[in-house]
Amino acid sequence: MSASLKPEEFGPYHRLLKDLSDRLRGNVGRMTDEALRRNQNDSNLSNVPLHMADVGTENYDQEFTLGLIENEQETLKLIDEALGRIGDGTYGACAECERPIARARLEALPYTRYCIECARKLENPE
Numbered sequence: 458m459s460a461s462l463k464p465e466e467f468g469p470y471h472r473l474l475k476d477l478s479d480r481l482r483g484n485v486g487r488m489t490d491e492a493l494r495r496n497q498n499d500s501n502l503s504n505v506p507l508h509m510a511d512v513g514t515e516n517y518d519q520e521f522t523l524g525l526i527e528n529e530q531e532t533l534k535l536i537d538e539a540l541g542r543i544g545d546g547t548y549g550a551c552a553e554c555e556r557p558i559a560r561a562r563l564e565a566l567p568y569t570r571y572c573i574e575c576a577r578k579l580e581n582p583e
């Protein structure tokens with residue numbers, strides 16, 4: 458079993474989280490603008506699409522974009538929580554079983570709350 462992370466080892470994960478958070482915040486801003494612009498276009502009657510198929514595509518795109526924003530905001534919440542755990546020194550421990558989360562997993566998913574075993578259990582409850 459790998460030893461748990463020590464606070465002096467948090468640095469690289471802190472940078473990963475900050476990076477990810479900056480990138481997501483940039484994306485969320487841009488995508489929200491785009492979705493809002495489309496809403497305005499939809500209410501502009503001189504700009505009504507000629508074909509019903511176009512309307513369907515527009516709506517689908519918008520729902521898809523808003524769905525992505527939801528996921529990103531969920532991820533941002535997890536990132537903020539992870540940054541909080543770095544702050545109080547509990548980062549790297551599974552929120553479920555309290556065992557250390559594998560470093561490779563933290564590098565791939567620095568905002569994860571669970572070790573791989575618990576994540577699997579939570580995804581596929583028996």
Ligand SMILES: [Zn+2]
Binds near residue numbers: 551572574
């Ligand atoms: Zn666990």
